[in-house]
Amino acid sequence: MPMSRRTFGQLAVLAAGLALVAPAGAARAASEPVTIRYLASQGGLSAHELADALGYFKDTGITLENVGYAQGGPASLFALASGDVELGSAATAAVLNSIAGGNDFVAAYPSNGINTGTESVFYTLEGSPITTIKDLQGKTIAVNTLGAHLDYTVREALHSVGLPENAAKLVVVPGPQLEQVLRSKQVDVSAFGYWQKTFEGAALKNGPLQKVFGDTDVLGEIAGGFVVLRRDWIAAHPEAARIFVEKSQAALEYARLHPEETRALLKTALAARNENPEIAQYFTGYGVREGGKAVPRDLQFWIDILTRSGSLREGQLKAEDILYDPAAFAAAN
Secondary structure: OOOOHHHHHHHHHHHHHOOOOOOOOOOOOOOOOOOEEEEEOOOOOOOOHHHOOOOOOOOEEEEEEEEEEOHHHHHHHHHHHOOOOOOOOHHHHHHHHHHHHHOOOOEEEEEEEEEEOOOOOEEEEEEOOOOHHHHOOOOEEEEEEOHHHHHHHHHHHHHHHHOOOOEEEEEEOOOOOOHHHHHHOOOOOEEEHHHHHHHHHHHHHOOOEEEEEHHHHHHOOEEEEEEEHHHHHHHHHHHHHHHHHHHHHHHHHHHHHHHHHHHHHHHHHHOOOOOOOOHHHHOOOOOOOOOOOOOOHHHHHHHHEEEEEEEEOOOOOOOOOOOOOHHHHHOOO
16 A cells, blocks of 8 residues: 555654664755655665655655555656656666657766675576576576566676577566465566565565576676656756655665664555565665765666667767766756
């Protein structure tokens, strides 16, 4: 169910009892009250949701409104493009494809990332003959959505071993059902995204699974996706955009420094949304760099891949034109 302001009030009460770290900088209010609508993700809590729960948006004039769930990043971007929400969140490749398709989006901050502690993992059943990326040829892989991080990770993984990028078949399976379809042998492999560590942890508790590969094996340490805003919205609300990004990044840093307290907040949020709160114990973090910052490689890596595949023209997109820079927007207003 959508997260109500009352629910976030309950989270704030819990947050008040935890060892909090105040976000950097004194609270500054936006020039006018702004409501930011968004779609939530099952089994997780976005950094802006965590920031709200921690009270980081108090007295800033910013109100967050959860208007439902997104099955995956592309659905979130569609809602953003149509004006149904003010922010979207999707894998970097999906964001770039959307921008190339004509949507004037800005990558505000990394929503999640992959590193040695938090990565997407492709699992098969214990004892399966599928042990390497080459073994994926002709196999069926469950992913949460098409056209997003796991989809492009599979393509790059297959390419890295000399196989056609469509050598495996991808099927869409919601995160809560990834374990079920694998153990019932409806698919050969289930991919648990870096944002689905809660579902992965619950699955492993029910019995061992065999890891085929992780996305860091193919991509290295990199931002997995971004929260994106429309460029015209930022131009209309430059101060609100700056505050929103700063406080969300502060929440990412809070989660890095206080994992146990973050799991407690996630547990409360999941219970309030009628999801399974026990999976919060498996949350391993957001996997982003210190301070929740992005670097040009986070975008350029995928720009180069999409250019190689012909999805982008040479020089069509540049990382510096897509990454949010508050100074650039301030200078333009």
